[in-house]
Amino acid sequence: MGSGKVTSSxxxxxxxxxxxxxxxxxxxxxxxxVLHGLGARVTVVNDGDDARAREQAAELEALGITVRLGDGATLPEGTELIVTAPGWKPDKPLFEAARAAGLEIWGDVELAWRLRGPDAPPWLAVTGTNGKTTTVQMLAAILKAAGLRTAAVGNIGVSLLDAVLGDEEYDVLAVELSSYQLHWAPSLRAHSAAVLNLAPDHLDWHGSMEAYAADKGRIYEGNRVACVYNVADKATEDLVREADVEEGCRAIGFTLGTPGPSQLGVVEGILVDRAFVENRQENAQELAEVSDVNPPAPHNIANALAAAALARAFGVPAKAVRDGLRAFTPDAHRIALVGDFDGVAYIDDSKATNTHAAEASLAAYESIVWIAGGLAKGATFDELVTKSAKRLRGVVLIGADRALIREALARHAPEVPVVDLDRTDTGAMLAAVQEARRLATAGDTVLLAPACASMDMFANYNKRGDAFAEAVRELGADA
Incomplete structure (x- = not known):
């Protein structure tokens, strides 16, 4: 890690x-x-010009804000700064024009960071391809268990602008940041930060895996106390090495194995800390038991270790880590048990919208009937199928890009029975669950971990998970 003193804006x-x-x-x-309230002359530009956009525009125009619908490409005359929604791609003509004019482009996170007051609480920041929301929620639960005033903010829960400008007083913020948000947040400097993992995702937005990783790595820039990385994912450690941090900032690893010095890990079912202890060469601090993590799936234990590392970097006592993890309840559609009958468990992990998340989900169970498919977003499935083949007892495929998964199964797991439903209607989920029940025997897990986005069939992954849970309930009523 390099070192460079960061001055405030x-x-x-x-x-x-x-x-x-x-x-x-x-x-x-x-x-x-917010900008209008600060006295700026604000023009909002938007690509869309539908009924919803017109309704939103009318609300802003009533305040005296100029709104230009249906033209997000042209730079308004006189613009001195652009503040962008995080999802707008960097290669949009608007931004090319702004860069040519020498203008800065900020995201909402950068705006929030710049608007902090002199006594603003420090940020403990989390990014990664998968696990961000869960880790930030675990972190907030641990901080609260330590008696600290905190909130889970950013790409989750409370908006950063509300947290920064609201009346609520905080001691520290647990901040979830996406790669989009980090791309547009050049001056962000966290107290401590974690990159949980890196896998190909949003490459259509970033342009390459290298650009995606670089944007994730921005979270480490200027860290004061700890850069937390995943020992099992070397790319995260590489980002730490490349980061320009404050003098004395430490690299802290987390691992599902026995931790070395300056790491957190697992020893005989115990989460232990060998980073924030006296004489870390010889000593370790017990933090919690694996059974305190809900659910105790391997990737979720990794999330808990990352959250614990950030909390410990902030000085939180070991007891608060245990109490916080015990108090934490995961969001819906994240490895949620929705039914258990005839000796078969039915698990909803609709949030597994990419191959990396699905791989973690599949690794949590020994004998699986897998329900998969949807929008692949350019993903390939050979590695996922190869790693998971020995766990698969059967596969049921739905959704627009299911053929990609079917072909990977034919190449790498030809002995596994596959049911291709050839459907993209919402009613396909009931049929999928019925087929999965037919393939499953006592001791198996029917797992919805689609490895794909949901928008070909459902409004979002929540609706997909709800459809799965409803189908399981219907199945249970007939059992």
């Missing part, structure tokens, strides 16, 4: 400054309102 004079906000929606509208 200079106060910004917003009065009369012409700011263009790119995009309506969950980040654009609050940003426009």
């Amino acid at each position: 200079e106060p910004f004079d917003w009065q009369g400054k012409h700011v263009t906000v790119a995009g309506l929606g969950v980040s654009g509208i609050p940003a426009a309102k």
Whole structure:
């Protein structure tokens, strides 16, 4: 890790400054309102011009904010700064014009960071391809168990602008950050940060795996106390090595194995800390038991270790780690048991929307009837099938890109029975569960871990998971 002292941002004079906000929606509208309230002259540009956009535009225009619908490509005359919704791709013509004009482009996270007051709470930040939300929620639970005033914010829960500008006082914030948000947050400097894992995702947005990893790695820039990385994922450690941090900042690893010095890990069913203890060469601190993690699947234990590492970097006592993990309840559609009958468990992990998440989910069970398929988003499935083949008792495929999974199964697990439902209607989920029940025997797990996005069949992964749970309930009523 390099070292470079980071200075705080200079106060910004917003009065009369012409700011263009790119995009309506969950980040654009609050940003426009905040900037308008600070005295800036705000113009919002938006690609879409549908009924919802017009309704949102009318709300902003009533405040005196200019809104331009159906034209997100042209840079408004006089623009001095752009604040963008995180999902807008860096190669959009608007940004090319802004860069040509020498303008800065901020995201909502950068705006929140710049608007912090002098006594602002430090940020403990988390990113990664999978596990971000769960880890941040675990971290917030641990911090609360230590008696600290905190909230899970960012790409989850409370918006960062609300957290920074609201009346609520915090001691520390647990912040989830996506690669999009990090791309547009050049001056962010966290107290400590973690990259949980790196796998190909959103490459259509970033342009390459290298660019995606570089944006994830921005979370380590300027860290003061700890850069937390995944020992099992060398790419995360490489990002730590490349980061420019404050003097004395430490690299802290987490592992599902026995930890070395400056690591957290697992020993005989116990989560232990060999990083934030006296004489870490010889000593270890017991933090919690594996059974305190809900659910105790391997990738979720890794999430718990990462959360614990960030909390310990902030000085949280060991007891609070255990109490926080015990108090934590995972969100719906994340390895949730939704039914158990005839000796078969039915697990909803609809949140497994990419191959990396599905691989972690499949690794949690020994004998699986797998329900998979949806929108592949450019993913390939050979590695996933190869790693999981020995656990598969059967596979039921649904969704637009199911053929990609079927072909990978034919190449790497030809002996596994496959049912291709050739359906993309929402009713396909009931048929999928019925077929999975037929393939399963006592001791098996029927696992919805689609490895794909849901939008070919459902509004989102929550609706997909709800459909699975409803189908399981219907099945249970007939059992």
